[in-house]
Amino acid sequence: MSVFTHFAAGALAGSLIPNPIAAPLVGLGSHLLLDMIPHRDFEDYRLEIVLWIVAMIVLFAGGAYSTAIVLCGLFAVLPDLENLLWKTGKIRDDQKIFPGHRKGFINHGRKTGVWSIVLQVAFTAVVIVWMIRRNG
16 A cells, blocks of 8 residues: 555554554554555655655644554554665565565555555545544
8 A cells, every 4th residue: 555545544543542552553553454455556656755744744734633643653654664665775575574565474465456546545535534524
């Protein structure tokens, strides 16, 4: 899944389970679950990062933040740091450590069409609007 989708799902989980102590584990768990769903990733990681930053700004500007939301959202994105390192040639594919990214451990969802990116953008937008209305 895209970085902004992982962030939105993690932030949503943090708003539903407002426990800052559990937030890091819940965020990592949400990342793993989303990665198992068939999806398409962006080819350009820079666009993903920009959309993630926009999602964070809109969410936080709308007043929908708490310690649990921030931690859960950030920990949901954290595993994709290794994908960024891989895409930029800093690490090899076999050096990835997150279970959803390593081959043969927990299968990453199969690659799908462009419609997946549209669904991810829609999901992120709905989550952010709902959270602002609920928490902001």
